[in-house]
Amino acid sequence: MFRLxxxxxxxxxxxxxxxxxxxxxxxxVSITATFDGDDxxxxxxxxxxxxxxxxxxxxxxxxTVAGPDQRVSVYRKARRYGIWINxxxxxxxxxxxxxxxxxxxxxxxxxxxTSDLREEITIPRAIRSxxxxxxxxxxxxxxxxxxxxxxNLYQTQINGVDLEQDTLFMASFALPANLTEGDYVxxxxxxxxxxxxxxxxxxxxxQKVGLERWLYNLAHSxxxxxxxxxxxxxxxxxxxxxxxxxxxxx
Amino acid sequence: xxxYLPIAEVSVDAFLLxxxxxxxxxxxxxxxVGGGFLITPLLFFxxxxxxxxxxxxxxxxxxxxxxxxxAHVKRKTVDFRMGTVLLIGGLIxxxxxxxxxxxxxxxxxxxxxxxxxxxxFLGTIGSLMMIESLNAMRRARNPSGPRRARRQxxxxxxxxxxxxxxxxxxYISVVPPLLVGVFVGILSAIMxVGGGFVMVPxxxxxxxxxxxxxxxxxxxQIIFVTSYxxxxxxxxxxxxxxxxxxxxxxxxxxxxxxxxxxxxxxxxEQLRILLALLVLLVCGKLALDLLLQPAxxxxxxxxxx
Numbered sequence: 007m008f009r010l011x012x013x014x015x016x017x018x019x020x021x022x023x024x025x026x027x028x029x030x031x032x033x034x035v036s037i038t039a040t041f042d043g044d045d046x047x048x049x050x051x052x053x054x055x056x057x058x059x060x061x062x063x064x065x066x067x068x069x070t071v072a073g074p075d076q077r078v079s080v081y082r083k084a085r086r087y088g089i090w091i092n093x094x095x096x097x098x099x100x101x102x103x104x105x106x107x108x109x110x111x112x113x114x115x116x117x118x119x120t121s122d123l124r125e126e127i128t129i130p131r132a133i134r135s136x137x138x139x140x141x142x143x144x145x146x147x148x149x150x151x152x153x154x155x156x157x158n159l160y161q162t163q164i165n166g167v168d169l170e171q172d173t174l175f176m177a178s179f180a181l182p183a184n185l186t187e188g189d190y191v192x193x194x195x196x197x198x199x200x201x202x203x204x205x206x207x208x209x210x211x212x213q214k215v216g217l218e219r220w221l222y223n224l225a226h227s228x229x230x231x232x233x234x235x236x237x238x239x240x241x242x243x244x245x246x247x248x249x250x251x252x253x254x255x256x
Numbered sequence: 257x258x259x260y261l262p263i264a265e266v267s268v269d270a271f272l273l274x275x276x277x278x279x280x281x282x283x284x285x286x287x288x289v290g291g292g293f294l295i296t297p298l299l300f301f302x303x304x305x306x307x308x309x310x311x312x313x314x315x316x317x318x319x320x321x322x323x324x325x326x327a328h329v330k331r332k333t334v335d336f337r338m339g340t341v342l343l344i345g346g347l348i349x350x351x352x353x354x355x356x357x358x359x360x361x362x363x364x365x366x367x368x369x370x371x372x373x374x375x376x377f378l379g380t381i382g383s384l385m386m387i388e389s390l391n392a393m394r395r396a397r398n399p400s401g402p403r404r405a406r407r408q409x410x411x412x413x414x415x416x417x418x419x420x421x422x423x424x425x426x427y428i429s430v431v432p433p434l435l436v437g438v439f440v441g442i443l444s445a446i447m448x449v450g451g452g453f454v455m456v457p458x459x460x461x462x463x464x465x466x467x468x469x470x471x472x473x474x475x476x477q478i479i480f481v482t483s484y485x486x487x488x489x490x491x492x493x494x495x496x497x498x499x500x501x502x503x504x505x506x507x508x509x510x511x512x513x514x515x516x517x518x519x520x521x522x523x524x525e526q527l528r529i530l531l532a533l534l535v536l537l538v539c540g541k542l543a544l545d546l547l548l549q550p551a552x553x554x555x556x557x558x559x560x561x
Contacts, residue, residue: 039499042258042267076558081364083553089546091368092555103558149554183260183267218262225263225494233490236498237483240319240505247509248323 023059026194026206027051035181035190035212043183046071046210048192049176058172063199066109066116067167069177070127070195073104073212074188080146096146100134103186104159108166108177118200125195125202129160158182185212263497264308270503272302277316277507284320284508285515286522287531292317292449292482295504297374297538304500306367310357310448311489311496312504314482317450319505320512321479328472335423335469339476341430342455345437346444346481353445354488361493364557371542373447378539381453385532393525424465424473433463437477444485450478 031047048069058065078101081092107128109116117127126132133147154160159182167177189209196204214222225232259270276298284291292313299309328334360366415429436458440451455474459465465473490496519527 037260039260040258041260079364079557081555081557083550083555085549090548090550092364095364146554149552150556153552153554153556183258184265186265214262218260221262221498225490225496225498229491229494230487232498233487233496236315236490236496236501237318237486239498240315240501241322243502243505244319244322244509245326247506247513248326251513 023054023056023203024065024196024198025053025204026196027053028194028206028208030192030208030210032210034210035185037185037187037212037214037218038216039218041183041185041218043185044181046179046181047176048179048194049174050194050206051175052173052196059198062203063201064111064115065169065172066111066195066197066200067169067175067177068110068116068127068195068197069108069167069175070132070193071104071106071179071210072102072132072191072193073186074102074190075100076103076186077101078150080150082146082149094146096143098133098147098150101150102132103188104181104190105129105132105154106161106163106179108163108179110165110167110169110175112164114200116197116200117195121197121200121202125205127193127195129162157184159184181212187213259499259503261304261308261497261500263495264304264312264500266303266305268302268304268500273500273503274507276302277504278511279507280504281320281508281511281513282515282518283511283531283534285512285517286519287515287527291320291508292451293374293378293447293453293535294538296370296448297542299500304497305495306370307361307493307495308497308500310370310446311486311493312501313448314444314485314489315496315498315501316504316508317482318479318486319501320508321450321475321482323509325472325475325479328475331472332423333469334472334476335421335465336476337419338421338424338426338433338463338465338469339473341419341433342437342440342473342477343480345434345439346441346477347484349438349441349443350445350481350485350488351441352438353442354485354492356442357446358492367555368546370446370448371546373443375539375543375546377443377447377454378535379543382532382535382539384457385528385535389525389528389532392528396525421465424463424469426463426465428463436462437481440477441481441485444478444481445488448485450482452478 028050035044035046078098080096080098082094083090084093086093122128122131129151130147133150151160158180167175169175190212191207191209193205193207195202213219257270258267260267276295280291280295280298283294295316296309296313299313300306357366360369415431417429417431418427419430420427436455440455443449443451443454452474455477456470459470459474460467486496
């Protein structure tokens with residue numbers, strides 16, 4: 007019994023030796039009519055109750071930002087009847103609409119494979135596809151990552167976390183303009199020798215605001231009214247323009 | 257100036273969209289075409305999701321056709337009875353087209369469907385226009401050459417359910433105009449076009465309508481069919497982007513006014529050859545996309561757009 011308590015004490019003690027104190031440059035991201043992407047700064051400090059346990063290995067910091075999960079269909083084209091058409095499809099059940107990872111050092115130094123597997127930190131681990139019917143389904147998830155990386159929707163920044171004197175850290179993420187709405191989850195991992203010793207997370211809501219919000223809501227909740235409005239606006243604009251030009255010519 | 261489109265969920269340069277609208281407006285003013293067949297592929301090229309491009313361009317056509325129709329109503333060059341028959345066919349066709357569109361969208365083949373339709377129709381129409389206007393130019397050079405008779409009696413006049421169309425001066429069956437309407441409606445839903453480029457030749461050569469009422473009557477049909485298609489897309493797919501539509505409309509109506517002025521300065525035959533070349537160019541670009549191996553074999557699509 008005594009040994010169990012001692013074990014628990016050392017365990018919780020070890021977990022508490024270094025903890026994360028977290029800050030954000032902004033609490034939310036608003037998509038306005040002129041939204042052209044945004045930068046988010048995630049910063050913080052490592053709080054210690056005791057001297058840094060450097061004998062456990064080097065300190066590493068990993069920051070991830072993940073957008074809402076989506077179900078994504080990945081299609082592959084092949085040549086049929088002389089033209090290129092989509093022939094194979096793989097459904098990826100969970101793929102974040104946005105995913106960025108930043109680390110304070112080379113990946114193999116700050117993160118072990120087993121920890122990556124458990125915590126789903128790197129991009130390939132954050133994507134899950136089950137029940138694929140095509141044999142080489144790995145090629146499809148790779149393609150998904152490749153396409154989204156090209157759009158800046160998936161980002162890997164090795165050395166993207168600025169770690170000052172093993173205490174202060176800071177990571178900056180550029181959110182592209184084609185963001186999906188939803189709650190974005192930022193996770194921060196503190197690792198020693200590639201094993202997470204503390205984890206913190208926070209939610210950054212990304213939302214359309216103002217006119218964008220209103221139009222989007224109207225289009226989905228009252229599509230009939232929205233459609234009518236589009237038509238009336240179109241007809242009015244067409245009429246106004248010709249009437250205006252006719253007046254100008256007079 | 258970047259602007260975020262609420263439905264397409266992409267950020268695009270507002271001036272680029274105004275310019276696109278203006279360019280298509282200029283062409284439609286010059287050539288007297290709706291321009292839907294150009295605006296949809298151009299929207300693909302600037303990165304608007306195909307489903308949004310098709311749905312929104314139908315909305316844009318409503319705007320560009322509305323003012324033109326008003327002018328034709330004033331001149332009494334609209335055959336409302338014929339227009340109504342074409343319209344009934346159009347509504348049926350548009351509904352059919354949307355069912356096919358949504359079915360293939362679920363299969364992930366909608367891009368292929370839209371592209372194939374464009375290649376086939378732009379290719380056919382472009383080639384026909386090219387041959388026609390080259391022949392016309394040749395005829396203009398030696399006027400003694402043979403001329404085709406305009407009004408012919410063909411199988412169209414042997415069908416039952418005949419109705420009198422007074423404005424067009426016709427007494428024909430309602431079946432052929434109804435079928436033309438259905439066909440144009442299908443095109444409207446799948447390609448995001450008004451379909452004037454198919455309907456106008458069909459009205460002249462198939463139905464034998466007098467040229468002066470053809471444009472007004474087709475505009476009458478186009479406005480209602482594209483309005484209906486817009487509503488169908490808006491209520492089933494939520495893919496009509498009103499901000500995108502407004503930018504295109506503003507650019508388009510301004511461009512159309514300048515196009516009309518420019519069109520008066522050029523000769524009709526030259527105009528038609530130019531338009532034919534343009535149509536073939538767009539067709540060629542889309543055909544190459546289908547025929548050449550794409551740089552990226554994979555593509556992704558999320559449930560929404």
